[in-house]
Amino acid sequence: MLTLYDFMGSGNGYKVRLLLAQLGVPYRLVECDILKGETHTPAFLAKNPNGRIPTLQIDETTHLAESGAILWYLAEGTAFAPADQLARAQTLQWMFFEQYSHEPYIAVVRFWRHFLTKLSPLQELDLPERLKKGYAALDVMEQHLASRPFFVGGHYGLADIALYGYTHVAHEGDFDLGRYPHIKAWLARVASQPSHVSIDHKI
Ligand SMILES: N[C@@H](CCC(=O)N[C@@H](CS)C(=O)NCC(=O)O)C(=O)O
Known part of the structure; x- marks a missing residue:
């Protein structure tokens, strides 16, 4: 199952949460408090060296950062991403x-x-x-x-x-x-x- 590292107040994270909901794709949400620096721990930086949410964990060793890249990855082949x-x-x-x-x-x-x-x-x-x-x-x-x-x-x-x-x-x-x-x-x-x-x- 996909895991989304996110902060609920983030519009960047929300873009991904909105698309996941509209695609009906199940995922695990791990909240990171960016106000407390939780994206700058060694454990988080190993997932995204840029220290930012949203970060999507696709499998054991594969993470994807940047809301736009995550949106595109999730939407490819669906009606949300045009074919033309x-x-x-x-x-x-x-x-x-x-x-x-x-x-x-x-x-x-x-x-x-x-x-x-x-x-x-x-x-x-x-x-x-x-x-x-x-x-x-x-x-x-x-x-x-x-x-x-x-x-x-x-x-x-x-x-x-x-x-x-x-x-x-x-x-x-x-x-x-x-x-x-x-x-x-x-x-x-x-x-x-x-x-x-x-x-x-x-x-
Ligand atoms: N270009 C990135 C921006 C990501 C970003 O700036 N995330 C912020 C929250 S909206 C963050 O994680 N900030 C924590 C920090 O900079 O320490 C995207 O679109 O995902």
Whole structure:
């Protein structure tokens, strides 16, 4: 059976938990408290030298890290990963966008504001730029969703899961989604997909 090392508050981990639920794939959940450094123990670093969740244990000696890679591994051959060459590349386009232009701003600001009791002076200094870039990512999403129901190919898939992970909790970083009607409609469409689970749902 698959084992997922995860932290329940993590949007990166949630992407994987959501897909596993929607695929109906059974797995064992091992929670790691990232706030207590539990991903930096020698035992965890042997599984993922980068010291981060989500990490998926596939067999006795095989581990896979990075939410996007795990999503792709699990979804290959299912309706969540397109078969068409261009749609596959477009899915990757949005997944790379999420990791480079979205997650470092929206997820990081949410982590600072939702999980930390106090920001460091450096974080305070960095905050306005992170907010600006987070809103820039939301602007790109809003424009794309103005004329389509989902990110790729007209139906729900991996790109939606990857972007939903942190967009649906962006308000916990005090991002105001009020001026993004198309994103809000998309969030509702994603949440109404079969076998959808919430971020705090355990298996
Ligand atoms: N690019 C990675 C990011 C993983 C990541 O940043 N995980 C965070 C939680 S969301 C973590 O494990 N942090 C613990 C640490 O850095 O010590 C992914 O998409 O999985």
